[in-house]
Amino acid sequence: MAAALTASQAPLRRTQAQRNRLILAKARNDRRDWQVKRRERTRRLIELGGLIVKSGIDQLVDNDRAVIYGLLVEAAAKVRDAGGPQQITLWRRRGARAFAAERDDKSPT
DSSP: OHHHHHHHHHHHHHHHHHHHHHHHHHHHTOOOHHHHHHHHHHHHHHHHHHHHHHHTHHHHTTTOHHHHHHHHHHHHHHHHSTTHHHHHHHHHHHHHHHHHHHHHHHSOO
């Protein structure tokens, strides 16, 4: 009896793994509007979080979420002020230079 049970467990695990792969494939190809928007939002949030890590802010503040949020709130307040468009232009240039510098550092010489 124990041998039969053991012998049936391996095919069951394979079947469950195959089922899980099919469910994940179906989820990846789900084209319902709300599902597509959800995936786009998730991707956007991951990219924004990646920018925080890329800038090094997370390491500078020891991953303190309150500090990171405070920095972002402060930046939003600066944008809302009268000099907002100029501040955005300044940050855009700095960001473009940082991206270019990183790209140059990674390019093979």
